[in-house]
Structures are given as structure tokens and as C-alpha cells.
Amino acid sequence: MSVMANAVRTALFGAVVSLVSFGASAADYTLSVNTALSQQDPLYKGLEEFKANVEKRSAGKMAVRLFPASQLGKDEDLLEQARAGAPVAVVVDGGRLAVFVKEFGVLGAPYVAQGYGGIRKVVTSPMFEEWVQKLRKASGHQVLSFNWWQGERHMLTNKPVKVPADLNGVRVRTPGAPVWMETIRAMGATATPLPWSEVYTAMQQQVIDGAEAQDPAIYGSRLYEVAKYLTKTGHINLITGIVTSAAWFDSLPKDMQTLLREESLKAGDSASKATEASLADFEKQMTEKGMQVVDIDVTPFREATASVYEKLGYGELHKQVDALLKQ
Incomplete structure (x- = not known):
């Protein structure tokens, strides 16, 4: 140093x-x-x-x-x-x-585990x-x-999103960690790191076109005021x-x-x-405030982001995590 x-x-x-x-x-x-x-x-x-x-x-x-x-x-x-x-x-x-x-990064990798029960099994393990x-x-x-x-993180945009191609050219805020950046890129968007506190203003001023976050954070930061669509991609289990x-x-x-x-x-x-x-109630309140909460088939996003593990050197660790989840 x-x-x-x-x-x-x-x-x-x-x-x-x-x-x-x-x-x-x-x-x-x-x-x-x-x-x-x-x-x-x-x-x-x-x-x-x-x-x-x-x-x-x-x-x-x-x-x-x-x-x-x-x-x-x-x-x-x-x-x-x-x-x-x-x-x-x-x-x-x-x-x-x-x-x-490096191993900690796999916790934020795309679709690594389902829900709290799945990810808890990983973070309380001997591994x-x-x-x-x-x-x-x-x-x-x-x-x-x-x-x-x-909660699981979803996509926030002002245009409808159903498949990765819909995110081409869309500047999406995400934390700057490599695994998050690569995941957003693999989903088709342009990853744009910004502090969370700046997201509302950046969306409002169109410095970015979208963001991704979990329901409590979206509601707590009032992002329903600056984003029309919450598309439930569930790409990162936070x-x-x-x-x-x-x-x-x-x-x-x-x-x-x-x-x-x-x-x-x-x-x-x-x-x-x-x-x-709390998740269902947050989504209900955001819907009442004018946001469209959209369920989609996440298969195209799961397939598009599968390459992130190998790209960042998590291929073998991903197998170990999968084996742990199947125990």
C-alpha cells in the first residue's frame, strides 16, 4: 500500500x-x-x-x-x-x-439459488x-x-421488457462489482454503476434508462415515480x-x-x-401508484446469463454450490 x-x-x-x-x-x-x-x-x-x-x-x-x-x-x-x-x-x-x-462473488451470480430457503442453505454451510x-x-x-x-432483484424500465433483446442499448444502473456488471451485460443492457442514492435523480433526468433492485428498496426509494415497469426477472437473489x-x-x-x-x-x-x-404488499402498493408489475418467463434471461459463471471463473464453484443445494 x-x-x-x-x-x-x-x-x-x-x-x-x-x-x-x-x-x-x-x-x-x-x-x-x-x-x-x-x-x-x-x-x-x-x-x-x-x-x-x-x-x-x-x-x-x-x-x-x-x-x-x-x-x-x-x-x-x-x-x-x-x-x-x-x-x-x-x-x-x-x-x-x-x-x-473471490468465492463471495458467486452469491450475487445470476439465478444461483431460488428464494431465501435456497440461498440460506449456501450461507450457513461449512463451505x-x-x-x-x-x-x-x-x-x-x-x-x-x-x-x-x-429479495430477488428485478428490472426497472420505462419500456416493456420480455426478452434480453428488449434491453439492447438500455443503460441500467447496477452496483460496480464484476459479477453484477457481467450479469446485466449478459441480460442485454448497458451496465452503468452508480451509488444507490443517485438512482432516482438519474432516472428522472434520463442519465440512465433503467435500474434493477429488489421490491423493498424500489418502494423505499420511490422509484415507482420514475419507472413505469417492474419486470420480474428475479435475476439476482440478493x-x-x-x-x-x-x-x-x-x-x-x-x-x-x-x-x-x-x-x-x-x-x-x-x-x-x-x-x-412483505413482497406481495410492496408490489400491490406500487401497482396502486401506477407502476406496472409484470411477470414474465425468465427462461431467456436464465439462458442468456449462464455464461457469466465461466466468464468470471466461477464454473467449478457453481457446480459445488449446485451439489450443496441438492443435498
């Missing part, structure tokens, strides 16, 4: 420590959790449950502070602070962790725990749990996790380490089930 990069990282570390320390409780340990989610999102309700259960079970020795709407900064910035040992955590997808341990240990060594991050399901600093985690007493991982898993299950239960 260069001297300049070290200086920037140190400065950012200091800024975040100042932010998360301000107003900290009298607890022995404090963890600040940052998320891009809004407070209305079912997953955020799960974070509130995580906070309450950790604080209760630890008898007040551990405090959890929640920062919705990315109040502490971008996911990538928080991951850097965690690497530096700051007592912070971020709700993040596998694509952003794949830069450290996944091996990835967790590799991540600790590679980047200094600790996964608390990775069973925070946000599973996320709470990721913190391995150095900070290792500094905790063993009982606190166990408590954090167990309560994260429990709250993740609760939040994910709440997400499952």
Missing part, C-alpha cells in the same frame, strides 16, 4: 472513529452498524431486533448503534474502516467482498464458513452472519451479511464473540422471513 493510500486510510479511520464514538453509551463495547437501507425496510427492522437482543443478552455490556441510509458513508469506505480496526460493521453483499475473497475464514486472513474482516435476504472488523472482533471476550454471531444469525432469519412476507 502506498504512503498516500495509508494516509487516506488513516484519515478516514480517524473520521469514522470520531463519528461512531460521539454520543456512545457507557457500555463496555460499542458496535456501529451502517446500512444503505431505509428505516422502513423489513431488513432494518431485523437490525433493530439484533440491537435489542444483543444489548439485552449482554446485560448492557455491548451497545449497538444503527445508521440507516448510509449515514456513516459508502459501503466500501466502511469496509476500509473495519480493515483498520474500527468498531464498525456494514450490511454488504458478496460482490463487494469478492475483491478480497461458506471456509470463505469466512479466508476473508479474515485476506482482508481483516469478520462476517457475523450472511443470512440477511433482501443475500447480504453483517461484516465487521476481525481485529475488533478478536479483542472481545469469547462470550461476546459468540453472542454477536448467534444473534446476527437469529435476527437475519427473522428479517428475511419478514421480507418474504
Whole structure:
């Protein structure tokens, strides 16, 4: 790492420590959790449950502070602070962790598993725990749990979409991780990375022609106001996790380490089930607000994106995941 990069990282570390320390409780340990989610999102309700259960079970020795709407900064910035040992955590997808341990990227690959039940089987397996240990060594991050399901991601456009050819020339916002970018390209669109907070304005000003996201995020960001069609492609099964600093985690007493991982898993299950239960209502409300929610045959999209695995070097890992899902 260069001297300049070290200086920037140190400065950012200091800024975040100042932010998360301000107003900290009298607890022995404090963890600040940052998320891009809004407070209305079912997953955020799960974070509130995580906070309450950790604080209760630890008898007040551990405090959890929640920062919705990315109040502490971008996911990538928080991951850097965690690497530096700051007592912070971020709700993040596998694509952003794949830069450290490649295997995490397969979690965001197209049609890798069906629904929460399918993807949960992967992220609670011994195979996944091996990835967790590799991540600790590679980047200094600790996964608390990775069973925070946000739903399947669908296509948002202002023109009807039934087959990949309908997306030719359509600029679609997606996160910048390679597996997401390649998936959108394989679906026929022009992948355009942008921060989530800029999607509404970019759609409104026609900087982009479309986006892709899961129902709770679409509703929470009011994208039904700037997109006419929600086409249910279900191309990415969005599973996320709470990721913190391995150095900070290792500094905790063993009982606190166990408590954090167990309560994260429990709250993740609760939040994910709440997400499952909310999807139909989100779609109903968006329909009432004028958006057309369209079911299609996803077979052409599944076939078009099958090449993503080999292209990114996930062919063999895809076979292992398939074998796990069939057990």
C-alpha cells in the first residue's frame, strides 16, 4: 500500500472513529452498524431486533448503534474502516467482498439459488464458513452472519421488457462489482454503476434508462415515480451479511464473540422471513401508484446469463454450490 493510500486510510479511520464514538453509551463495547437501507425496510427492522437482543443478552455490556441510509458513508469506505480496526460493521453483499475473497462473488451470480430457503442453505454451510475464514486472513474482516435476504432483484424500465433483446442499448444502473456488471451485460443492457442514492435523480433526468433492485428498496426509494415497469426477472437473489472488523472482533471476550454471531444469525432469519412476507404488499402498493408489475418467463434471461459463471471463473464453484443445494 502506498504512503498516500495509508494516509487516506488513516484519515478516514480517524473520521469514522470520531463519528461512531460521539454520543456512545457507557457500555463496555460499542458496535456501529451502517446500512444503505431505509428505516422502513423489513431488513432494518431485523437490525433493530439484533440491537435489542444483543444489548439485552449482554446485560448492557455491548451497545449497538444503527445508521440507516448510509449515514456513516459508502459501503466500501466502511469496509476500509473495519480493515483498520474500527468498531464498525456494514450490511454488504458478496460482490463487494469478492475483491478480497473471490468465492463471495458467486452469491450475487445470476439465478444461483431460488428464494431465501435456497440461498440460506449456501450461507450457513461449512463451505461458506471456509470463505469466512479466508476473508479474515485476506482482508481483516469478520462476517457475523450472511443470512440477511433482501429479495430477488428485478428490472426497472420505462419500456416493456420480455426478452434480453428488449434491453439492447438500455443503460441500467447496477452496483460496480464484476459479477453484477457481467450479469446485466449478459441480460442485454448497458451496465452503468452508480451509488444507490443517485438512482432516482438519474432516472428522472434520463442519465440512465433503467435500474434493477429488489421490491423493498424500489418502494423505499420511490422509484415507482420514475419507472413505469417492474419486470420480474428475479435475476439476482440478493443475500447480504453483517461484516465487521476481525481485529475488533478478536479483542472481545469469547462470550461476546459468540453472542454477536448467534444473534446476527437469529435476527437475519427473522428479517428475511419478514421480507418474504412483505413482497406481495410492496408490489400491490406500487401497482396502486401506477407502476406496472409484470411477470414474465425468465427462461431467456436464465439462458442468456449462464455464461457469466465461466466468464468470471466461477464454473467449478457453481457446480459445488449446485451439489450443496441438492443435498
